[in-house]
Amino acid sequence: MEQQKWSLSTYCVAPHVAGTRTLQGARLADFGGLSVPIHTSSTYKVESAEQGAVLASRKGWPELRKDGSVAKDEFFYSRWRNPTVAAVAAHLAALECAEGCLLFSTGMAAISTSVLSAVKARDHIISQSSVYGGTFHLFSHYLRESFGVEVTFVNVEDLNKVEEYVRPNTKVIYVESPSNPTLRLVNMEHIASVGKKHNILTIIDSTLATPINQQPLKMGIDVVVHSCTKFLSGHSDLTAGAVLSNSRDFLKQVLLLQQTLGSTLSPFDAFLLARGLKTLSLRVSHQNDAALKIARFLDSHPKVKLVHYPGLSSHKDFHLAQRQMPNGCGGLLSFELLGGREDGRKLIEHLQVINLAVSLGSVESLVEQAATMTHSQLSNEDLSEAGIDESLIRLSVGIENVDDLIEDLRQALEYI
Ligand SMILES: *Cc1c(COP(=O)(O)O)cnc(C)c1O
Numbered sequence: 508m509e510q511q512k513w514s515l516s517t518y519c520v521a522p523h524v525a526g527t528r529t530l531q532g533a534r535l536a537d538f539g540g541l542s543v544p545i546h547t548s549s550t551y552k553v554e555s556a557e558q559g560a561v562l563a564s565r566k567g568w569p570e571l572r573k574d575g576s577v578a579k580d581e582f583f584y585s586r587w588r589n590p591t592v593a594a595v596a597a598h599l600a601a602l603e604c605a606e607g608c609l610l611f612s613t614g615m616a617a618i619s620t621s622v623l624s625a626v627k628a629r630d631h632i633i634s635q636s637s638v639y640g641g642t643f644h645l646f647s648h649y650l651r652e653s654f655g656v657e658v659t660f661v662n663v664e665d666l667n668k669v670e671e672y673v674r675p676n677t678k679v680i681y682v683e684s685p686s687n688p689t690l691r692l693v694n695m696e697h698i699a700s701v702g703k704k705h706n707i708l709t710i711i712d713s714t715l716a717t718p719i720n721q722q723p724l725k726m727g728i729d730v731v732v733h734s735c736t737k738f739l740s741g742h743s744d745l746t747a748g749a750v751l752s753n754s755r756d757f758l759k760q761v762l763l764l765q766q767t768l769g770s771t772l773s774p775f776d777a778f779l780l781a782r783g784l785k786t787l788s789l790r791v792s793h794q795n796d797a798a799l800k801i802a803r804f805l806d807s808h809p810k811v812k813l814v815h816y817p818g819l820s821s822h823k824d825f826h827l828a829q830r831q832m833p834n835g836c837g838g839l840l841s842f843e844l845l846g847g848r849e850d851g852r853k854l855i856e857h858l859q860v861i862n863l864a865v866s867l868g869s870v871e872s873l874v875e876q877a878a879t880m881t882h883s884q885l886s887n888e889d890l891s892e893a894g895i896d897e898s899l900i901r902l903s904v905g906i907e908n909v910d911d912l913i914e915d916l917r918q919a920l921e922y923i
Pocket of ligand 1: 614616641715734737746747
């Protein structure tokens with residue numbers, strides 16, 4: 508059967524074909540089907556005991572063919588590697604213009620496995636302070652308290668002088684851009700240059716941006732992690748995570764730990780992710796435009812105090828956004844009300860089209876109030892330390908008609 512005639516490297520020098528790349532998933536070499544088949548087998552027949560021994564002992568990075576297809580003799584046991592999962596990983600690698608990609612059962616599995624593979628006891632991590640809640644917990648509790656890893660949390664402003672926090676034992680600089688829920692941006696080129704100068708691995712959580720809006724590896728960042736539960740799958744019907752890098756050595760390290768921890772993605776979920784990826788660029792372009800329109804509407808509304816969206820010229824990181832996120836600033840925004848927490852609660856409970864639910868990046872619009880929902884464990888003091896206003900509402904814009912969404916917000920704002 509003839510293979511697809513494109514190479515990952517050719518695709519990566521032509522950014523204008525992002526839409527094409529989202530469609531050109533890696534293929535399994537069977538029957539020429541346009542969608543990836545679901546291989547449920549947990550084990551694979553080998554040709555001889557000798558081949559079994561070779562596969563069992565293999566520590567190397569599996570050889571993906573350059574055309575993105577998957578060779579039959581790569582498979583041994585599905586916790587290690589599965590054909591459906593490998594094909595979808597190659598697709599995502601092409602989108603992010605990365606040498607390789609590993610897929611995980613959740614975003615947190617991708618984040619914890621990649622960080623754990625890069626540090627040991629007494630090493631030091633510099634982390635942005637406003638990282639995803641699960642990541643914060645991993646760093647501040649497990650790594651610090653259980654594994655003796657030193658962690659310094661640095662706020663977004665101070666990351667501009669990140670070099671001051673570097674110690675001889677610093678192994679990782681970990682950032683999230685845009686950050687959640689206040690949509691602050693980190694200067695990726697600066698972080699990458701400090702990482703390179705001191706030989707420190709730089710990792711970015713690029714979940715909110717997606718490869719359509721931001722390509723951190725091109726800015727010199729070493730490793731990109733994603734929660735594929737969000738925009739990449741896009742339909743609120745699976746959990747998954749990804750680690751991407753141009754360093755095969757690093758990916759090999761992560762793969763070995765993943766094989767031990769066992770946080771692999773199921774073939775069914777990989778299939779759904781592949782299906783979501785096909786429409787990624789359509790969904791994200793729509794969400795970019797719709798979020799900007801909604802941000803402008805909210806910005807001019809008398810009951811709204813402040814809108815956090817890097818596409819607004821009033822946002823602190825507007826100029827950086829123009830440089831780092833040339834295609835758009837994504838489908839997530841947040842806003843504060845002149846009234847407090849109670850007004851926020853009233854607003855979210857009166858929405859009729861927008862769904863009251865956590866998570867983000869779905870085709871359905873989702874809304875939540877940080878202080879009462881995702882960040883309810885934080886005291887008022889912790890909230891203000893994290894720059895989260897008590898009234899702050901986070902809105903993930905879906906693909907509904909944007910005028911209907913604005914109308915929904917307008918009518919709900921009348922209740923406060
Ligand atoms: C959701 C999310 C995660 C965690 O991903 P899961 O798939 O829920 O494990 C990590 N980072 C960001 C920015 C997220 O939004």
